[in-house]
Amino acid sequence: MTNKPELLVTAASLEESAALLDAGADALLIGDDRFGMRLAGHFSLEDTAAVVEMAHARGCKVYAGLGGLMSNRLLDELPAYVKAIGELGVDGVEFGDPAVLTTVKKEAPVMNLHWNAEMTSTNYATANYWGRKGATRVVLARELNMDEMTEMVPLLEVEAQVQVHGMTNIYHSKRKLVESYMSHQGRPSEGGSLGKERGLFLIEAERDDQKFPIYEDENGTHIMSSEDICILEDLHILMAAGVQSFKIEGLLKSTAYNVEVVKTYRKAIDLYVADPEGYSFQEDWMEAIRTLQDPERELSFGFFYKEQVY
Amino acid sequence: MGTMTKPQYKGKRYRLDKPELLAPAGNLEKLKFAVHYGADAVYIGGQKYGLRSGADNFSFEEMREGVEFAKKYGAKVFVATNIYAHNEDVAGIEEYLRNLYEAGIAAIIVADPVIVDTARRLVPGLEVHLSTQQSTLNWQAVSFWKEEGLPRVVLGRETSLEEIAEIKKHVDIEIESFIHGAMCSSYSGRCVLSNHFTDRDSNRGGCCQSCRWKYDLFEDARPEGTWVSEEDQAEAEAQSPAPLIPGVTQIPLHQQGDNPFSMGSKDLCMLESIPELIEVGIDSFKIEGRMKSIHYVATVVNAYRKAIDAYMADPEGYELKQEWLDELNKAANRPLNTGFFHDTPDHEDHIYEPEEKAAPYDFAGLVLEYDADSGMALIQQRNHFKPGQEVEFFGPNDTFFKQTVAELWDEAGNPLDAARHPLQRVRMKVDQPVAYFDMMRKRKF
Structure with a gap:
């Protein structure tokens, strides 16, 4: 029997958490906007407690995203938060900044540590380095290709998580770039929203068919990919390689969309695990996703089949 | 200086009496100019593992010659080995680091922990400095790297003078900060625009500077914008009651005659703040620009050398000289600003107009x-x-x-x-x- 990989999805709210668990998610990624990075939504400690209870009742896991780049000031608030979510039973923490690793080991060592430095988690040896420091999982950079991922898994001393669906961040600045631009134009936002809900996007002069979502929050400015990754068709390659966790990024998507995506990947994973030999991808699985897919955002393999140069 | 207190140092060990002036050297000739014009140390790139794959990087033979030359002036040579490695890069790291050490290199500037770890185990005599590519912004992260055996951290460009003072107060370690030159407007290492637009890997030296390209800004105007949650949609409509016009899918947020949107930053110049930088305890002042000309490197090093020496000779009587600033402007490729040292950059710190891009x-x-x-x-x-x-x-x-x-x-x-x-x-x-x-x-x- 093949080990069953985990199906993880980000959640934006309590309601969405319930819907995603119903749809078949094994794990939810939530968090607090102060410490998280590009979270789908903000969870108070009260909501965190409710999600943990809901998930644990079904044998599912809850992870907290603490992927922010910490400032000195945030370090004052970090230990209390880490201790609190540890006591609530949060199963693991995603981190990029070593300050988070240090704090979790001190305040809530029972929580697992998942190393996620986003675009810079690019090789097995560095993942194993963080493993020796206490991490149990690496979240692989989305800029790696399929060969790099599959050759990496057997060399890892920690679990591997791969994002298989949704958008990715492609640029992050501490600067308020949208506000700066509007001020430069002489039309500052004057407090109007420049956040996720505003629906702002950029189009590069030579690429007018691609829309890159852009938004500001307390961490600065975020620019997101113009396409959504969708690995469903080749998920079996990653399952065969032994990837332990598949992530669906639900940021800037409706609950209905995320639910449909979770259901579809759930079906694929269950069928594969039940019979790896007899498994085959069915084109009609894509239909449900395509109906809800923003027609202006292509579904693509991301960097899975790309060769990059430098 | 307002509320900022002068940092107290626990020990002398990591405190240089005078800050080091660290200059870029894109090739052997530039190295000689940088050192002759007053750099205390230079950083160069080797044939591998550096982030400037387009520069004419040093062979080991050239490194040896550069180290010999620098030694005569009492200057050191560092090598930027600051890529984020992929699996295929891992195997050659040991041999490369040994060769650097044998060539007399004093320190390597490293982003990826696999290179940190390999260097510490294999060539303990080679100092490891954490690269700005790690975007280190807080004292606890700095402390982590000190425990790993690093004598120096190059902070993220997003740290303010006040934050640097706090870091120095908490951790007894050398702090290096960029003080002059071009800047990523993103957190360094946290940008893959280049990968997305041109399949060139920015974190392995392939950056095509897409942040300086021109973009148009729009907002989504589709009545059934399905990609936001219903909750957020309601919130958005409440906050910005922009009319949702049937058939119109996007609203341009630029008008006739507006410059396009850009992320491109003005270049950093901290010459006017030399006393504050020294007092806050920054140990190494770093100039950006391994791809810049000899004229640029010599002019910029010369100006900072004079300012630092003048301050150290007589802190009380120090005065900024207009001629030093004039000198920097003769080499400047872009308008200048002070980055994050005093405040978060705003609209006056970015470049929206077409760039001239040539020093006068x-x-x-x-x-x-x-x-x-x-x-x-x-x-x-x-x-x-x-x-x-x-x-x-x-x-x-x-x-x-x-x-x-x-x-x-x-x-x-x-x-x-x-x-x-x-x-x-x-x-x-x-x-x-x-x-x-x-x-x-x-x-x-």
Whole structure:
């Protein structure tokens, strides 16, 4: 029997958490906007407690995203938060900044540590380095290709998580770039929203068919990919390689969309695990996703089949 | 300085008496200029693992020569090994680091922990400095790297002077900060625009600078914008009651005559804040620009060298000289600003207008010899110049004057109407004494 990989999805709210668990998610990624990075939504400690209870009742896991780049000031608030979510039973923490690793080991060592430095988690040896420091999982950079991922898994001393669906961040600045631009134009936002809900996007002069979502929050400015990754068709390659966790990024998507995506990947994973030999991808699985897919955002393999140069 | 208190240092061990001036050296010749013009240390790139795959990087042989040259001035050579490695890069790290150490390299500047770890285990004599590519912004992260055996951290460019002071207060370690040059507007290492637009891997040296391209900004106007949650949609409509016009899917947020959106930042220049940078305890002042010209490196190093020396000689009586700022502007490629040191950059710190991208001055000639009796100098041509042109001499000591190019002769004594050929050796009379390695520049526009 093949080990069953985990199906993880980000959640934006309590309601969405319930819907995603119903749809078949094994794990939810939530968090607090102060410490998280590009979270789908903000969870108070009260909501965190409710999600943990809901998930644990079904044998599912809850992870907290603490992927922010910490400032000195945030370090004052970090230990209390880490201790609190540890006591609530949060199963693991995603981190990029070593300050988070240090704090979790001190305040809530029972929580697992998942190393996620986003675009810079690019090789097995560095993942194993963080493993020796206490991490149990690496979240692989989305800029790696399929060969790099599959050759990496057997060399890892920690679990591997791969994002298989949704958008990715492609640029992050501490600067308020949208506000700066509007001020430069002489039309500052004057407090109007420049956040996720505003629906702002950029189009590069030579690429007018691609829309890159852009938004500001307390961490600065975020620019997101113009396409959504969708690995469903080749998920079996990653399952065969032994990837332990598949992530669906639900940021800037409706609950209905995320639910449909979770259901579809759930079906694929269950069928594969039940019979790896007899498994085959069915084109009609894509239909449900395509109906809800923003027609202006292509579904693509991301960097899975790309060769990059430098 | 407002509320900022002067940092207290626990020990002397990591505190340099005078901050190090660290300059970029894109090749051996630039290394020599940087050192001669006053850099205490230079950083270079090797053939592998560096983030400037487009620069003419050093072979080990050239590194040895650079180290020898620098040693005569008491200067050190660092190597940027600051990529984020992929699996295929891992195997060669050990051999590469051993070779660097054998070439006499004092320190490597590293982003990826696999290189940190390998260097610490394998070549403990080679210092490891954490690269700005790690975007280290807080004292606890700095403390983590100190525990890992690193004597120095290059902070993220997003740290303010106040935050740097706090870090110095908490951790006894050398802090290096960029003080001059071009900046990523993103958190360094956290940008893959280049990968998305051109399949060039920015974190392995392939950055195509897409942040300086031009973009248009829009907002989504679709009545059934399905990609936001219903909750957020309601919130958005409440906050911005922009009419959702049937059939219109996007609203441009730019008007006729507006400059396009850009992420491109002005360049950093901290010359006016030298006393604060020294007082806050920054141990190494780093100048960006391994791809920049000899003229740029020499001019910028020269200006900062003079400011730092003037302050250290007499902190109380120190005054910023306008001529140092004027010097920097002669080499500047872009408008300048002070990054995050005082405050978060705003609309005045970004470049929306079309860029000129060329420094106003050229390197015209290099002084090879000077004869005090005749007042004649032997000059190696670096760019075309001819009699009648206004030129300016400058150097690391006191050379600094303007003159008009007088008659020119070749080495055999034949008169010349111009110095036309690259590296041509010409003699001309100079108005004031000059010295070997002084430079002659001319205005381009």
